[in-house]
Amino acid sequence: LKAGLIADIATADTLDALEALRVGAIGKNGVVTALLKTLGSMSPEERLEQGPPIQDLRESVTAALAERKAALEQAALDARLSSERIDMTLPADPGPQGSVHPVSQVMDELAEIFADLGFSVATGPEIEDDWHNFSALNIPETHPARAMHDTFYFPDAADGRKMLLRTHTSPVQIRTMTATPPPIRIIAPGRVYRSDSDATHTPMFHQIEGLVIDKGITLGHLKWTLETFLKAFFERDDIVLRLRPSYFPFTEPSVEVDVGYTLTNGQRVIGGDGDAPGGGWLEVLGSGMVNRRVIASCGLDPDEWQGFAFGTGVDRLAMLKYGMNDLRAFFDGDLRWLRHYGFSA
Numbered sequence: 001l002k003a004g005l006i007a008d009i010a011t012a013d014t015l016d017a018l019e020a021l022r023v024g025a026i027g028k029n030g031v032v033t034a035l036l037k038t039l040g041s042m043s044p045e046e047r048l049e050q051g052p053p054i055q056d057l058r059e060s061v062t063a064a065l066a067e068r069k070a071a072l073e074q075a076a077l078d079a080r081l082s083s084e085r086i087d088m089t090l091p092a093d094p095g096p097q098g099s100v101h102p103v104s105q106v107m108d109e110l111a112e113i114f115a116d117l118g119f120s121v122a123t124g125p126e127i128e129d130d131w132h133n134f135s136a137l138n139i140p141e142t143h144p145a146r147a148m149h150d151t152f153y154f155p156d157a158a159d160g161r162k163m164l165l166r167t168h169t170s171p172v173q174i175r176t177m178t179a180t181p182p183p184i185r186i187i188a189p190g191r192v193y194r195s196d197s198d199a200t201h202t203p204m205f206h207q208i209e210g211l212v213i214d215k216g217i218t219l220g221h222l223k224w225t226l227e228t229f230l231k232a233f234f235e236r237d238d239i240v241l242r243l244r245p246s247y248f249p250f251t252e253p254s255v256e257v258d259v260g261y262t263l264t265n266g267q268r269v270i271g272g273d274g275d276a277p278g279g280g281w282l283e284v285l286g287s288g289m290v291n292r293r294v295i296a297s298c299g300l301d302p303d304e305w306q307g308f309a310f311g312t313g314v315d316r317l318a319m320l321k322y323g324m325n326d327l328r329a330f331f332d333g334d335l336r337w338l339r340h341y342g343f344s345a
């Protein structure tokens with residue numbers, strides 16, 4: 001009996017099989033248990049004779065069960081460890097992928113286009129003082145752009161300066177002219193703030209400023225530069241510009257620039273003569289020759305140095321290029337919107 005039980009236990013190949021053997025041997029109704037029970041009805045002499053081998057049987061079986069159980073458990077652990085080993089050579093799971101926001105993408109594009117034309121990138125603070133944002137740009141105290149409903153003001157600085165969130169990127173013109181000697185050829189992209197909100201206005205939006213200061217600069221240079229930039233940006237050779245006389249305190253003369261759009265398959269597409277049937281004009285930027293008074297307020301001699309400046313809304317350019325219709329959606333962070341325009345994986 002003993003040899004048979006021990007052999008069965010040693011060859012049990014699963015924990016379940018081993019448990020069945022344990023129940024069959026030393027369980028409540030097991031064969032070994034039954035033998036142990038017979039001891040109770042024996043005479044003392046019989047018990048003395050038969051007891052030890054039966055006890056020995058029970059101990060051997062119990063030890064064999066424990067040994068086999070440990071071996072099977074170790075085998076199961078080894079199997080699990082080897083199946084769960086991490087294979088460092090497998091390609092990683094593709095995580096959720098982000099993308100560059102359309103506004104950032106357009107700013108990068110613009111910086112690249114202007115880099116090819118020899119412009120470098122300048123920056124200025126978003127929290128400005130009213131001298132850089134207004135006075136130095138020939139915007140008098142009484143100008144409507146200074147009214148509270150347009151400008152976000154801060155409490156005055158300790159030195160008495162009126163502080164505000166810049167309402168345009170034009171103060172970077174001043175910061176550049178007062179910091180670096182001409183010739184100057186810069187663009188200044190960045191955030192600007194106005195207290196305004198509807199489908200085409202958000203309280204924060206993005207502009208890109210351009211400034212050229214050199215000798216003998218004319219309106220012709222301005223027109224060529226804008227034409228070259230808009231052709232590159234809209235990726236079309238047939239961009240037609242319309243220059244309209246306008247007014248900005250910091251440019252004289254001032255020019256507002258429209259681009260023509262035409263109807264192509266019932267869609268308005270930038271490019272072509274806006275006066276063609278079904279076509280029209282879209283205002284894309286403000287510009288002009290830098291006002292002599294602005295050049296002088298930066299400590300330069302306006303008889304020696306001239307230049308042009310322009311400013312345009314980056315968000316608006318992005319809307320025109322990608323056919324978006326609500327400016328506010330730019331800043332909602334809604335992935336479905338980004339995906340719809342092909343901006344998110």
Ligand code: PHE
Binds near residue numbers: 167170309312
């Ligand atoms: N700063 C003007 C605006 O915000 C745009 C502009 C810039 C116009 C430079 C002329 C020259 O509307």
